[in-house]
Amino acid sequence: MNARHWIAGEWTGRPTLDSIDPATGEAIGQYADGGAHEADAAIAAARHVFDRTTWAQDARLRQDVLLAWAAALDHERESLATLLTRENGKTIAQSRGEIAGAISEVRYYAGLARHIAGHVLEPEPGTISTMLREAAGVVAIIVPWNAPAVLLVRSLAPALAAGCTAIVKPAAQTSLVTAAMMRCFELTALPKGAVNLVNERGYAASERLADSHGVDVLSFTGSTATGKKIMVAAADSIKKLSLELGGKSCCVVFGDADIDAIAPRLARAATIISGQQCTAARRVLVHASRAADMREKLASALASLKVGPGIDPATDIGALIDAATRDSVEHTxxxxxxxADRLLLRGAPSGHAFLSPTLVEHADPKAFFCQDEIFGPFVTLEVFENEQEAILKANDTVFGLSASVWTNDGPRAFRMARALRNGTVWINDHNKLFAEAETGGYRQSGLGRLHGYDALADFTELKHICMPAGVADGIAPLR
Structure with a gap:
């Protein structure tokens, strides 16, 4: 299992760096280490296809390519899921769900490829204004390690559907699974150079993609701190940016909620991908009347989750992405x-990169651990007395990616969802994601939207074509 660069339809570079199974610390394959040179070659290849071929105008070809890619991924779905678990550490059930979701999303955008509609107006007699959505150009996609399959697809699929060409830069920790997905393109009619892959351990390739004037759009999923650096690097070229950044998802639980039923669901929402998901439940706000129940039930639910190798179907929480990350999270x-005001459950490190959940209670939402995104199995519990206090506490954050409201009162659920400053608000659920439903955040959780029809906007430009056609003979103007 090796990952080389894929540039202009050719596999290049010599794999020399180990990809590590975080559950065992053992090498499972190697990847090639690239940099600015490989990034430049990939940009040139993508530019050639976009500028010198009819790829951007051939919607039927693009649809055929996406459908064939989905079929090839589907054929390899179990091997891809196994590789994802071995390289990332997440549970095999989550890996299977992610690969299935990625395949579904490719098919969704294949369906949209032939219907990127504009509109036509006649703003004054005889003047025809046509509004077209055109492919924005060359797209650079920087993929994170926590959900490398679906987070690749949710940028690459709409980019290709829109008519863009692309350079993919995967996270070093999950280079193998990304390369395996790229290899499935070889079973399609994708033009050589329409999609390219550059691996690296450092940041030289990523920096070149961010500052290059040959890249028209950069799509990045990752930390807010890195997103800010990308914005600075991209400023000179003023390229379009699609950024999904950090989150500190809050779950607001009212007094009428069934705590016995909800607590296990919150525990799983908090520990998805070992707590390494930007929409994971990180803050639980509970009404004072149910605080005692939530303390007991949530601590018990978190403690009951089995920590172990993700490849074991009985495992609930797999390894963190690597030992260094686990140690950093544990220190925080x-x-x-x-x-914290109260320690309700204390997790512990084990094995190469495992960490069991921790739950603390605290009154002040401005504490660093209530504000900062701690990327691991760590949950805070906070108490509120009324709706107004719940809204103030939930919105007291620089983030705005996602939240959830738990109540049997329908009008309350809706007014709370409207009041919370988040791009997604779930009602009596959490982490429910669909290819068809846009995701993205307010404030420092990012720019743009991915998934759904509106994701096409991140990879297109709106063009106005104005033509003075005139009016037919015999038609008299009114003024």
Whole structure:
């Protein structure tokens, strides 16, 4: 299992760096280490296809390519899921769900490829204004390691459907699974160079993609801090940016909620991908009348989750992405436990990169561990007295990616969803994601939207073509 660069339809570079199974610490394959040179070659290849071929105008070809890619991925779905678990550490059930979701999303955008509609107006007699959505150009996609299959697809599929060409830069930790997905393109009619892959351990290739004037759009999923650096690097070229950044998802639980039923669901929502998902439940706000129940039930639900190798079907929480990350997260959690008002459950590190869940209670939402995105199995519990206090506490954050409201009162659920400053608000659910439904955040959670029809806007430009056609003979103007 090796990952080379894929540039202009050719596999290049010598794999020399180990990809590590975070559950065992063992190498499962190697990937090639690229940089600015490989990024430049990939940009040139993508530019050639976009500028010198009819790829951007051939919607039927693009649809055929996406459908064939989905079929090839589907044929390899179990091997891809197994590789994803071995390289990322998440549970095999989550990997299977992710690969299935990625395939579904490719098919969704294949369906949209032939219907990227504009509109026509006649703003004054005889003047025809045509509004067209055109492909924005060459897209650079920087993919994170936490959900590398679906987070690749949710940018690449709409980009290709719109008529763009692309350079994919995967996270080093999950280079193998990304390369395996790229290899499935070889069973399609994709033009050589329409999609390219550059691997790297460092940041030189990513920096070149961000500052290059040959890249028209950059789509990045990752931390807010890195997103800000990308914005600075992209400023000189003023390229379009599609950024999904950090989150601190809040779950607001009212007094009429069934705590016995909800607590296990919140525990799983908090520990999805070992807590390494931007929409994971990180803050639980519970009405004071149910605080005691939530303390007991949520701590018990978190403690009951089985931590172990993701390849074991009985595992609930797999390894974090690597040992260094686990140690960093554990150090941050130790600081939080030292200052929190109440420690309800203390997790512990084990094995190569495992970490069991921690739950703390705290009154002040401005504490660092209530504000910062701690990318691991760590949950805070906060108490509120009324709707107004719940809204103030939930919105007291720089993020605005997602939240959830738990109540049997329908009008309350809706007015709370409207009041929360988040791009997605679930009612009596959490982490429910669809190819058809847009996701993205307010404030420092990012720019643009991915998934759904509106994702096409991140990869298209709106062009106005104005033609003075005149009016037919015998038609008299009114003024």
């Amino acid at each position: 959690i130790e600081r939080a436990c030292a200052t």
